[in-house]
Amino acid sequence: MQNSSKYVKQSVMQYRPTIGLEIHVELKTESKMFCSCPNNPDEKEPNVNICPVCMGHPGTLPVINKKAVEYTIKAALALNCQIPENSHFDRKSYFYPDLPKGYQISQYKEPLSERGFLEVNSKKIRITRIHLEEDTGKLIHTKGADYSLIDFNRAGRPLMELVTEPEITSAQEARKFAEELRLILRYLNISDADMEKGQMRCEVNISLAPKDEKKLGTKVEIKNLNSFRSVEKGIEYEIKRQTEILERGEKVVQETRGWDDAKGKTFSQRTKEEAHDYRYFPEPDLPPLHISGNLEVGFDDSEVINLEKIKAELVELPQAKRKRFLEQFKLPKNDIEILVGSKQLADYFEAVISELHSWIKARNDIPERAVDKLIKLTANYILTELQKLFSQSKSDITKCKITPENFAEFITLIYSGEISSSGAQTVLAAMFATGADPSHIIEEKKLKQVSNKEELQEIVKDIIENNPKPVADYKNGNEKSLQFLIGQVMAKTKGRANPQVAAEILKEKIG
Numbered sequence: 377m378q379n380s381s382k383y384v385k386q387s388v389m390q391y392r393p394t395i396g397l398e399i400h401v402e403l404k405t406e407s408k409m410f411c412s413c414p415n416n417p418d419e420k421e422p423n424v425n426i427c428p429v430c431m432g433h434p435g436t437l438p439v440i441n442k443k444a445v446e447y448t449i450k451a452a453l454a455l456n457c458q459i460p461e462n463s464h465f466d467r468k469s470y471f472y473p474d475l476p477k478g479y480q481i482s483q484y485k486e487p488l489s490e491r492g493f494l495e496v497n498s499k500k501i502r503i504t505r506i507h508l509e510e511d512t513g514k515l516i517h518t519k520g521a522d523y524s525l526i527d528f529n530r531a532g533r534p535l536m537e538l539v540t541e542p543e544i545t546s547a548q549e550a551r552k553f554a555e556e557l558r559l560i561l562r563y564l565n566i567s568d569a570d571m572e573k574g575q576m577r578c579e580v581n582i583s584l585a586p587k588d589e590k591k592l593g594t595k596v597e598i599k600n601l602n603s604f605r606s607v608e609k610g611i612e613y614e615i616k617r618q619t620e621i622l623e624r625g626e627k628v629v630q631e632t633r634g635w636d637d638a639k640g641k642t643f644s645q646r647t648k649e650e651a652h653d654y655r656y657f658p659e660p661d662l663p664p665l666h667i668s669g670n671l672e673v674g675f676d677d678s679e680v681i682n683l684e685k686i687k688a689e690l691v692e693l694p695q696a697k698r699k700r701f702l703e704q705f706k707l708p709k710n711d712i713e714i715l716v717g718s719k720q721l722a723d724y725f726e727a728v729i730s731e732l733h734s735w736i737k738a739r740n741d742i743p744e745r746a747v748d749k750l751i752k753l754t755a756n757y758i759l760t761e762l763q764k765l766f767s768q769s770k771s772d773i774t775k776c777k778i779t780p781e782n783f784a785e786f787i788t789l790i791y792s793g794e795i796s797s798s799g800a801q802t803v804l805a806a807m808f809a810t811g812a813d814p815s816h817i818i819e820e821k822k823l824k825q826v827s828n829k830e831e832l833q834e835i836v837k838d839i840i841e842n843n844p845k846p847v848a849d850y851k852n853g854n855e856k857s858l859q860f861l862i863g864q865v866m867a868k869t870k871g872r873a874n875p876q877v878a879a880e881i882l883k884e885k886i887g
Contacts, residue, residue: 391584391622393615394592395550396542398579399557400535401567402511403447408532409510410438410481410662415533417573422516422527430510430532432477437661440465442681444534445665447566448488448508449686451536454560454693455503457492459667459683465508465659474513474526482509482537484656488665494560495695496552502541511535514574530574536567542581542592547611551604554578559694563719571602578607584618584628593618594628598635598642610635614642697722705729705751714759720773721758724780728754731784746791754787761801765808777811778804786814798871799823827874829881832865835873836881839864847886858882 408415411429419425429436449459463486469479487507493500513531517524538557544550558569558576569576578601583593598614601607618628633642667681692700694716701712701722715722732750736742742750766772778786786807790800795818806817818824826832839861840847849857858879865878 390587391593391615391619392587392589393545393611394542394583394585395544395546395611396581397538397540397544397550397553398581399538399554400511400577400579401451401538401561401569402575403444403534403536403567404565404575405441405443405447405534407441409441409444409508409534411532413532416529417533417568417570417575419529422525422529425529426531430476431528438481438659440662440665441534444508444536445488445681446686447534447564448506448536449667449681449683450564450566450689451538451561452489452492452506453687453690454564455492455494455506455538455557457489457503457506459489460486461667462486462664463488463667464664465662466656467659468509469655470653472512473524474515474528474531476513476528476531480509480512481659481662483507488667494553494556496549496556499549501544501549501553504539504541506536506538509535509537542583542595547608547615550580550611551608554607555604556694559717563691563693571604574602577602580607580611580614582611582614582618584615584622593622594630596628596630597632599632599645601635603637606635606637609637609640610642613640617642691719705755706748707752707755711755711759715755718773724773724776724783725755725758727780728758728783728787731781732787735784735788750787750791753791754783757787757790757800757804758783761804762808765805769808776808778807779811782807782811782813789814789818793825793827793874794818795823796825796866796871796873796875799825823872825874826869826872827877829877832869832873832878832881835865835868836878836885839868840882840885850886 402417403415404417405415407413408425408430411427413427413430414425416425429438452459463483465481466484467479468482468484471478484507487505489507490503490505492503492506494503495501511530511533513526513528515524515526540553544553554576558571561567561569561576567575571577580598580601581595582598583595585591585593596614596618598610601610614633621628629647631647632645634645635642665681667683697716698712701707701716702709705712707715715725729751732754736747736750762776762778766776769775786800786803789795789803790797795803799818802821802823803814803817806812806821807814843861843864846857846860850861861882862875862878865873865882866875
């Protein structure tokens with residue numbers, strides 16, 4: 377796909393891309409969708425988390441995982457969807473080697489939710505429906521072998537499917553939608569949505585039509601895109617491919633295509649089935665669902681789901697948090713984006729700020745303008761020095777030994793001039809390794825910054841006497857010479873001298 381960007385640009389000029397997404401997400405319940413087998417995506421041994429129910433043995437009966445239903449409704453509420461009072465499961469009949477029963481328990485006519493939206497770059501992209509189904513097994517294709525293996529551990533895991541309206545207009549917009557959705561799912565704590573582990577899989581429906589025509593072009597589906605990069609590159613390639621077909625005066629064939637990440641191109645798999653090909657009909661072995669606003673309502677042969685309880689469990693979502701952080705903390709948008717990109721990191725940052733406010737309140741001598749400085753200092757150390765330590769240790773905020781209280785104390789020590797910037801790095805590294813209190817580390821390592829003028833007077837005097845040339849250069853207007861002299865003071869005090877105080881004394885003595 378050497379000239380894909382060229383064709384993408386041409387298609388914007390000549391053709392109108394219309395894109396819809398179908399996104400499958402494995403929910404992180406303890407058990408599978410219709411049986412008590414463990415729902416463990418990290419299981420390495422094949423075919424151990426299976427039973428007669430998820431293997432589709434004759435005579436077995438499924439039982440609805442209520443938690444999976446609640447998780448799906450929680451996602452739907454977060455995505456502004458309407459929740460109907462009644463819902464039920466259907467059988468979706470088709471044959472595939474990794475589908476043990478020969479049909480999939482899914483939803484069709486009465487899904488758990490419909491008509492929602494997700495805002496991406498100030499544009500509302502409508503969501504047609506979010507429904508619940510069971511996952512299939514996993515085919516393993518051994519390189520060079522003339523056979524495939526099947527692992528049924530995944531069969532029967534609760535799988536939430538989200539379908540958008542066909543109103544995404546670019547590869548970048550599709551990628552952003554998927555990224556924002558994953559962030560919301562992680563905030564809700566209903567799925568890790570790790571694409572490398574197959575916990576979130578995207579399918580793209582894309583068509584091209586002349587720019588001045590309202591009618592959509594022929595739809596082509598790209599299946600099982602397992603990274604955000606693949607979503608973006610797959611769409612870009614398909615825009616290129618369909619553009620070339622239309623420019624030759626030929627017709628695009630409606631089909632399902634796969635994505636070859638190594639070759640950077642799509643390939644034909646099969647002609648696309650329509651909904652009626654699946655022979656949907658209500659699942660006879662499962663009761664209908666009734667979604668109620670109160671717990672007192674009960675129905676015979678029905679599962680009752682309490683909507684108000686689920687609403688009460690919703691947390692502040694990324695978009696609202698970004699807006700609040702901007703108004704409340706006045707941080708740069710890039711910093712906010714990184715903080716909000718992890719709920720745990722955002723929560724940690726706020727916990728530190730809360731501790732700082734307690735310190736400010738207790739002191740009664742911190743000016744109002746200093747509050748913003750403390751907030752920015754906190755964000756800076758979390759997003760640079762702390763993140764650097766996470767990267768080096770290959771960990772993240774969930775493994776952090778530093779309590780918010782100790783991190784706040786660390787920030788106040790920097791603000792108060794108790795430690796220098798280089799000393800702060802040493803202290804933070806020790807805190808990260810041990811979780812110890814910063815004051816104890818400073819005392820133990822003798823890192824307290826020297827800000828007392830009387831203590832620094834003699835040191836500065838020696839530096840001036842031993843460096844006549846830089847002193848003379850500074851007198852002649854060379855400001856860099858002053859920095860050199862400050863560096864000598866810092867070296868003499870092993871980094872403990874307050875550089876601002878050292879500069880003041882040097883200027884006074886040199887004249």
